């Protein structure tokens with residue numbers, strides 16, 4: 001099977017990704033149905049804060065923008081600390097205004113089949129996700145599709161891997177991190193018109209190598225980005241340090 005190698009750019013540091021990500025958002029807003037799928041996690045905090053400034057100062061107009069996100073901890077309503085919508089709104093308050101206006105579509109935290117189906121249909125009615133931002137777990141997960149998740153899944157409830165819960169421990173301390181989440185599936189993610197995956201820091205280097213150099217296999221869910229025809233991978237030098245020289249520098 002032929003695979004589309006994503007465009008891979010190795011940047012001097014994570015901050016260098018910010019103007020590229022903001023340019024992706026500007027390009028999205030030139031689309032007729034600009035629906036942006038946010039990713040959460042430390043990888044995107046600086047981007048969300050930079051986007052907040054752009055929106056607040058009117059350099060990026062939010063009127064036409066529609067937004068959603070990849071995943072939510074099971075049972076975490078949008079205003080619950082530790083949850084993904086709460087994180088997005090804390091870093092980019094304009095998203096909370098969009099939530100109130102009904103132009104930000106939160107992943108249903110109850111995870112019932114009916115609400116997941118309704119969410120998927122709402123995304124379709126909004127024209128489908130045009131730009132999907134993605135992080136990668138150090139175990140290679142994509143959203144909360146943990147290793148072993150079949151590539152044909154849509155939105156579903158999943159059990160978090162041990163490393164995923166470990167990485168979330170500080171976020172929930174002194175409580176235990178949740179064990180379950182509602183996540184966009186690999187099949188859903190692949191439907192987006194464009195994917196932009198970011199990975200920064202040495203802890204991600206083995207997962208980045210598996211994503212770009214291993215098999216395209218559910219053992220490394222992120223490897224599926226190589227099946228997408230319009231995928232961009234932004235790495236800092238540390239995240240790229242286990243790649244050989246065959247990846248073009250950005």
Ligand code: PGA
Pocket residue numbers: 040041042043044135136137138141142143
């Ligand atoms: P991080 O999470 O941005 O906090 O590293 C990314 C992920 O787990 O997908």
